[in-house]
Amino acid sequence: MAEQEKTAPCSSAGISNYFNADHPDEDKWADCVHCGMCLEACPTYLETGQEQHSPRGRVHLIKSVAEGKIQLNEQFADPVFQCLDCRACTTACPADVDVGGLIEEARGQVRQAMPLKGWKGAMSSFFLKGLFPYQERMHTVSGLLKFYQKSGLQKAVRTTGVLKVMPDHLAAMESIMPELKVSVQKKYKDVDVIPAKGVPKARVSMLTGCIMDVMFGDINQSTINVLTHNDNEVTIPKKQTCCGALHVHAGDRETGRKLAKQNIEAFENSEKVVVNAAGCGCALKEYPELFKDDPQWKSRAEDFAEKVEDISKYLYDTGYEKPRSSLNKKITYHDACHLAHGQGVRHEPRQMLKDIPGVEYTELSNADTCCGSAGIYNITNPEMAEAVLDRKMENVPEDVEMISMGNPGCMLQMAMGVQKYGRKSEIVHTVQLLDWAYQKDEQTAPLDKVNAVTGEGEG
Structure with a gap:
């Protein structure tokens, strides 16, 4: 470290032990x-x-x-x-x-x-630099996972005891893996604008995300359905990429900046960028922090960040049609950290739930405490993540049929909690519930035929 130039961000004595670039402010x-x-x-x-x-x-x-x-x-x-x-x-x-x-x-x-070395460095480089930033590679992984689920391999793995040789936290993650659906990036790859169902009142662009589009394509589709139902035209910019949140959390700020630049350029002509993943939305809003030493890109990042809105806040602020059909479910709501604490969005998703007829809403005690997902924290720090999850599950009412939230990482983590504690609650994204109610209004798809993440371990 001595051979690298350092500056002192706060010490007049010039004795800072930080590197000169991008140090804590x-x-x-x-x-x-x-x-x-x-x-x-x-x-x-x-x-x-x-x-x-x-x-x-x-x-x-x-x-x-x-x-x-x-x-x-x-x-x-x-x-x-x-x-x-x-x-x-x-x-x-x-x-x-x-x-x-x-x-x-x-x-x-x-x-x-202290760069990561050995197998940790190799795995980090593979996922953060070699996989997440590339949509086509993510789609390839999605195809392999779908084959694993539909070919009988998954059933064989679960019934033969192969999972027992895996680390407990990874085996738990496999056991709650949702059934993969069609990527909206692939589904709409030849579509420039997805039309509004009525007279268009706005045109919004959608961040599809990397993990969200692979693991939760149905949630992305529900987001499109709800937006178009409420008379929004939707575009999916083709050159968008991973938001970079996982990279920044892992200390790889350089790759984070690279991805940020690509997204800023991809959404340059968008008036509004709608996001359905709390972690992604928070990362997009914080792009200016990545360019604090680059005035030109910081200005562009600030303009971009002003466009970013969580799906629940966007619908609440612009007005959404209240569904007529009843879901008749006991539901509670978990605040994703990067939605409640990172973006200050708390009231809007709760109101969406309460506006659905038949929903019996129960407030979750300490709803804004972390579930332990925290990006890939539940992989890198499994023991602490499980302890945090245990504390979270103590507050979940036992009689709720659904636990709603607005972040894919939370959905997977909470599904593991539901499975561990033998609960029967379904884990759902808030926008899915609104979409299902609209579908019942239109008599196109009953609720019991829509996929949801469960904690019952059958995928």
Whole structure:
């Protein structure tokens, strides 16, 4: 590290141990007075009781590296990467300290000082650089997974005990894998504009996402259905790519910037960018942070971020038709962290649920606490993720038939919780419920024929 140029973002003595580019911003920690209001909001602190795994502890560590008091080493990296980046601390903080932004910048510094090596480095490079940014490769993976599900291989794997040789958390993920549907990127590849059902009132562009379009193509289709039902024309820009959230969370900010530039250019002519994945939406809105040292791209990123809207907020703000048909389901709602804490969207999805006739809505206690998914945290930190999930499941009412939310990672994680605790609740995306009610209005598809993620392990 000594051979690389460093600057001091906050120290007049010039002793900062950060690299000169893209270091944590002093303005983000300057208002932290270590009051402790964040402690009870932090999942990792609640589990460990350790100061370094609390928001204020992490802020102190990040500041200490800037002041040259500690090094960019494993002792610093562990609490930084143990963070779920759920943003609940910022919601709790009286000064709105942007701990999430600091964590992501610090992770970028750690990965410059300590790049992943061996099998971890190879796996990270394969998925983050070799797979997620490329739609065609994702479609190939989707095809292989569909073959696995429909050929009988999946059934054989589950009945012969092969899953028992896999790590427990990976076996659990396989057991709740949803039945894969058609990618909307492929379905509409030759369509420039998906028409509104009535007189068009607006034209919106849709981020299809990488994981969402592969694992949850039916949710993407429901999003299109609801938008067009409410008289929106929909475009799916062909050159869009992965949002880069997973890359930024992993400390690969350079790839994150590359993907951000591609998306900014892909949606340049769009008036509104609608997103149905909380993590993706939050990442898109935070693109300006990736270009804080590049004025030209920062300006373009700011213009882009202003266009980004979660599907529930967009529908709420522009007005949506209240369905007439009844779903007759007991439903509760889980706040995805990057929707509630990252984007401040809380009321809108709840109102959508309450506007569906027959829905018996029950508020989930501590609804905005993290479920433990946090991107790929449940893969990289499975023990902590499971502990956080256990705490979450304690608050889920046992009699609810559906748990609604607005993020694919949360859907998979909560499905594992439902399976672990022997619940029968279906895990659904909020926009799906509105779509199903509209379909019942049109008498085209009854609810019991629509696919949903379940926790029963049969895929």
